[in-house]
Amino acid sequence: MSMAAYDEIADWYETEFLARPRAGTGDGHPLGLDVLLDDLLGEGSGTCLEIGCGTGVHADRLRALGWTPVGVDLSGGMLRHARDRLPVAQADAGRLPVRDGSLPAVVAVMVHTDMPRYPEVLREAARVLRPGGVFVHIGVHPCFCGGFADRGDLDAVVIRPGYLDGHWTKASWTDKGVRDKVGATHRPLPELLHAFLDAGLTLDQFAESGAPTPAVLAIKGAKSR
Template sequence: MSHDHFHVREFFTARAADWDRRFPDDGPAYAGAVADTGLREGDHVLDAGCGTGRALASLRAAVGPSGVVAGVDLTPAMLQAAVRAGRERDGALLLADVATLPLRTGAFDAVFAAGLVAHLPDPPATLRELARVVRPGGVLALFHPIGRAALAARQGRRLTSADLRAEHNLRPLLAGSGWRMTSYADEDARFLALAVREG
């Protein structure tokens, strides 16, 4: 495991047990973002960096019983918290690195990724890997339950133009990784960028 991965895992392991208690009001924001992703009954959707699985119920509701929902996370403690919350009923949980997914090329119609981009050691490579597992025309949703400015304030830092999730940085990053951004919203109550997998 790389040095970066160790720190990401350490960070989330320390926070896994009380993660859901710290952010209890995010449910409606997740449901809204999943609705905007435009999933259809029977779709196959991947929750990349699923954490404690807070998006899984909304994803399952969107794709229905005939759909496939899979959640992938690098941190065992996060997946254990998801199981304790009963969320494995809504989707298959996989312990894996989103940068090297043990999944078939083109297996998914969509990827939902909440709070993922800021934690990636190599964002372009990971976005290319997410593109690999999504069929052409499939969708990527990059979501965070609060916007960039609100998140920076919560973390006691200033927002800079170098922020990866700023539209002027994210659009070319996605374009270079097999995705075309189709919408971008950075509001107090949420961040949501949607992109389509290029053919």
């Protein structure tokens, strides 16, 4: 995903897309993200780095849990809206401007499909975490969302060929969301989980949200003590 892709839609994303009522559709920010942050990240203290913070819409929830949110994103257009919500830096998630072993918590919320090199991002998250630190991934469900998934009828999601392909696409069941504008990188579930293990993260907890077919998969990992 290029930086310019989100720069071009940043104002629309902030003023129109985020203002819409949300359903468990897998396109954008489905309902249930706050619950997933509550359950997997939980209450804590100290700095929590949000990778791909976008316009900073999750900062308030992180503060409510006791954390001090700090965000990084590649898009200056998105960060223009985020700066009033949390301290931010413009940076590549694959090269975080953070020293080794310095953070108690890192989160990535609804961004992994925007990051073609997500395994590198996971390695960076593990690098900056202190021993025992936690990483929470919340993302569109790899099995039920993507260019292969037609969610036009939420009572009967149709899974077409393409799940195993693992490619970038702008294909989307709707032209009202984000994916038809900036595209998405898809990874099948085993490939995604192996990327966590390859980064040296221990998998601790999993959760899904969205009904009747899950739209979101959440994973909690920890850095070995």
